Amino acid sequence: MEVKFTDLTGPTRQIAKKYLKAVEKFLGKGNFILTDEVRNFEKDWARTVGADFCVGTSNGADALYLALKALEIGEGDEVITQGNAYNASVTAILRVGAMPRFIDIDPDTFCMDAGKIESLITNKTKAIMPVHLYGQMNDMKAIAAIAKKYNLAVIEDCAQAHLAKFNSRYAGVWGDIGTFSFYPTKNLGAFGDAGAIVTGRKDLYEKVLALRNLGQTAKNEHRYLGFNMRLDPIQAIALILKLKFLPAATQKRIKAARYYDQLLEKAGVSIKPQVGDSRATHVYHLYVVQSLSYDRDKLREELSKRGVQTAIHYPIPVYRQPFYKGPKDPCPTTDKILTRILSLPMFDNIKRQEQNYVVQCLKEILR
Ligand SMILES: Cc1ncc(COP(=O)(O)O)c(C=O)c1O
Structure with a gap:
């Protein structure tokens, strides 16, 4: 798939x-x-x-x-x-x-x-x-x-x-x-x-x-x-x-994110979804997880072999990009989190079957 x-x-x-x-x-x-x-x-x-x-x-x-x-x-x-x-x-x-x-960012909410x-x-x-x-x-x-x-x-x-x-x-x-x-x-x-x-x-x-x-x-x-x-x-x-379609599309994304949450919890894999702030309504432009024990880049590669496209937002902090010459305030949590995060497939019309497959692949790779 x-x-x-x-x-x-x-x-x-x-x-x-x-x-x-x-x-x-x-x-x-x-x-x-x-x-x-x-x-x-x-x-x-x-x-x-x-x-x-x-x-x-x-x-x-x-x-x-x-x-x-x-x-x-x-x-x-x-x-x-x-x-x-x-x-x-x-x-x-x-x-x-x-x-x-x-x-620096919070290690759970990434804010x-x-x-x-x-x-x-x-x-x-x-x-x-x-x-x-x-x-x-x-x-x-x-x-x-x-x-x-x-x-x-x-x-x-x-x-x-x-x-x-x-x-x-x-x-x-x-x-x-x-x-x-x-x-x-x-x-x-x-x-x-x-x-x-x-x-x-x-x-x-x-x-x-x-x-x-x-x-x-x-x-x-x-x-x-x-x-x-x-x-x-x-x-x-x-x-x-x-x-005109944005409110309904946003609700679909929120629903899909809740479904990922449930699937991941049930799967019991060492993948931790971004933690929401209870005061905020997250609209899931991206569904971002942390790979806690498995090398993130290898996980991405394994998912890709199984037909699952993922992305990283972002692998390198801007203050470490070659063009950047300004002040580099220490951000140890950012540095660490950016090596672990992975954005899973997420879009308005993602099907449950597709989400099931993504989590099934994660289970297979991480077992
Ligand atoms: C957080 C953030 N800020 C700014 C931009 C820049 O927007 P644009 O690509 O429309 O210039 C983007 C889009 O890529 C973004 O994700």
């Missing part, structure tokens, strides 16, 4: 006909940049996550860059993020000229160990950037309280956390700005690159609106040094249509 790591054919088929019809209509209008389609998706996404404002962007990496720029974070500033942050989160900090500082944040705060610290990896939100209550105490901005990287919640509030609305990626494999994915920021602050909304469009505040008036980081209407059309 073959089990793919992810499968986008189902969600694509779901909207394909309507999408092609909508694109045909769009082509007839003869207007291609920052159209109503973009504005409509921005309204829909803001409403969905309970934000006052949304600005569509070219992708999630640019959304992070725009967020930092709008907050005027740059040269000489420090931004606190976590050891297992994705490359794009750290790159955005470096791209504005600031320095990342790394907080930022919020209790360690204060030890890294200096007079250069300007912001905290929690990255809600895999679909589970960081402890936003603790992070928001620290940010308030030290007057720091909060930028939530929600690229993997569409519709995730912490204490019944959605990812993206806890801090000053939340950023999203709609990369095709994300829980809400376009048919190419796309992203967005959400915010409750009108000043930041207006600034990002201008920054993503060459700093333009009115026709021929460029108040800021800006960029071309606009959301493409062709992607906005796909996102509007796909958004």
Whole structure:
């Protein structure tokens, strides 16, 4: 049996006909940049996550860059993020000229160990950037309280956390700005690159609106040094249509994760799933486990031989990547966990039969 790591054919088929019809209509209008389609998706996404404002962007990496720029974070500033942050989160900090500082992660939840944040705060610290990896939100209550105490901005990287919640509030609305990626494999994915920021602050909304469009505040008036980081209407059309299916697709992922939990518990193998925070709603962009006693890379190889595709998010922390020259705060737990983690197949329409097979293979390899 073959089990793919992810499968986008189902969600694509779901909207394909309507999408092609909508694109045909769009082509007839003869207007291609920052159209109503973009504005409509921005309204829909803001409403969905309970934000006052949304600005569509070219992708999630640019959304992070725009967020930092709008907050005027740059040269000489420090931004606190976590050891297992994705490359794009750290790159955005470096791209504005600031320095990342790394907080170690919790060994069970793989989230930022919020209790360690204060030890890294200096007079250069300007912001905290929690990255809600895999679909589970960081402890936003603790992070928001620290940010308030030290007057720091909060930028939530929600690229993997569409519709995730912490204490019944959605990812993206806890801090000053939340950023999203709609990369095709994300829980809400376009048919190419796309992203967005959400915010409750009108000043930041207006600034990002201008920054993503060459700093333009009115026709021929460029108040800021800006960029071309606009959301493409062709992607906005796909996102509007796909958004209608997102709540149901999210529930399917949660159900599939619960099923994996049960199967793994019954199997009694030395595999430990990511531990959920009871205050958070995990949306399982990824179902990540730790291999406690068997070499992770060998396990991956053995699964692959049996037709099971897996992935690692991520095998090397950004602070150990060759390009990275900034501060390397010690993160021993991150270093250890990244050698053990494995992402099992997870997508909206994964079948129970496929999940049974994945766990059966694990049993066979680990017995
Ligand atoms: C956590 C995280 N942040 C940022 C990004 C960057 O998003 P994009 O690929 O749309 O630039 C991604 C997506 O890959 C991500 O997973």
